[in-house]
Amino acid sequence: xxxxxxxxxxxxxxxxxxxxxxxxxxxxxxxxxxxxxxxxxxxxxxxxxxxxxxxxxxxxxxxxxxxxxxxxxxxxxxxxxxxxxxxxxxxxxxxxxxxxxxxxxxxxxxxxxxxxxxxxxxxxxxxxxxxxxxxxxxxxxxxxxxxxxxxxxxxxxxxxxxxxxxxxxxxxxxxxxxxxxxxxxxxxxxxxxxxxxxxxxxxxxxxxxxxxxxxxxxxxxxxxxxxxxxxxxxxxxxxxxxxxxxxxxxxxxxxxxxxxxxxxxxxxxxxxxxxxxxxxxxxxxxxxxxxxxxxxxxxxxxxxxxxxxxxxxxxxxxxxxxxxxxxx
Numbered sequence: 001x002x003x004x005x006x007x008x009x010x011x012x013x014x015x016x017x018x019x020x021x022x023x024x025x026x027x028x029x030x031x032x033x034x035x036x037x038x039x040x041x042x043x044x045x046x047x048x049x050x051x052x053x054x055x056x057x058x059x060x061x062x063x064x065x066x067x068x069x070x071x072x073x074x075x076x077x078x079x080x081x082x083x084x085x086x087x088x089x090x091x092x093x094x095x096x097x098x099x100x101x102x103x104x105x106x107x108x109x110x111x112x113x114x115x116x117x118x119x120x121x122x123x124x125x126x127x128x129x130x131x132x133x134x135x136x137x138x139x140x141x142x143x144x145x146x147x148x149x150x151x152x153x154x155x156x157x158x159x160x161x162x163x164x165x166x167x168x169x170x171x172x173x174x175x176x177x178x179x180x181x182x183x184x185x186x187x188x189x190x191x192x193x194x195x196x197x198x199x200x201x202x203x204x205x206x207x208x209x210x211x212x213x214x215x216x217x218x219x220x221x222x223x224x225x226x227x228x229x230x231x232x233x234x235x236x237x238x239x240x241x242x243x244x245x246x247x248x249x250x251x252x253x254x255x256x257x258x259x260x261x262x263x264x265x266x267x268x269x270x271x272x273x274x275x276x277x278x279x280x281x282x283x284x285x286x287x288x289x290x291x292x293x294x295x296x297x298x299x300x301x302x303x304x305x306x307x308x309x310x311x312x313x314x315x316x317x318x319x320x321x322x323x324x325x326x327x328x
Contacts, residue, residue: 011172011203012041012064017073019059025226032071033059034224039232041220043171043201046194048214048235050207050317051224058178060224061207065095065174078172094170096177099157101164104150108141108160109133111149116167132167139163139196140189155186162193166200173197175206182210191216211314215239223317230320239311242319246281247292250305257301264299277303278315 019033033056041047051057062068063075066089078092102111112132136145141163144156152160158177165173182190187210194217197204206217214221214235221238223231231238251257258270258277267283281287289308296306309315 013076015074018071020071046204046218048218048221057207061176093172094165096161099154102149140192178207215313238316242316243311244280245309245315247279249277249303251303
């Protein structure tokens, strides 16, 4: 794949996109899964799609992969405007949406050897096998290299398919895992592979219901709620502007700690989850960590754990929903 600026700039451009599929709203009206969606994603970037309704995220990802049509707007994938090329397999797009793209009776390494073409100059098969094994290990899947695909879990197959996209000539990778939940180890593997894809100047689109995946993997994100685009931009901007959780505490008497903190500072709200207290700062005034620790000490609040929140995608999505509800 060429690394020219022309290719890297705006590989995917979506403007005012409206889904063809619809859902039934609470008032009985038919509403598109989404409308008015706009964003750009370039080579070397990972773009994360998330929505409160998984069908909305899935529909958008399938439109980008050019397997689903859309009602109106525009969606340009590389050099092709998909309004004119719906449901056509695009040679520059690598679609992953199911763990069934591999040869079940072959090993992972054999699959990789079969789907990648030998390099020019008559590369020796043994040397090529060694090179492919190095890639598998670099991706964090070395422990699966010699395993027969039929013995892998669905998630492991998806990770192998994502790795193969790195070896392909496709400049756009669409990873639609909307209905998949990855373990922490699997998320770390996704991080490894996507990092390699980005270094290769490929554009990666990930549709997932796991905010953690977007926070760890993606440069940009889009969030949809009830068909409305609540955010489109960089993950850094999202967390900086939307995440209002200032501190996270853990205490056996979490409810009591939360109640006391809310009474001490106007504009603070606490959310308790088991023994964890999330402290939201709605005062409009940033709180320095040292000042917060001093406040706890002066008021005899002694949690088992305290940490400053540096911005989380999940918190940010929650705040977007809160603001949307407040302004309805």
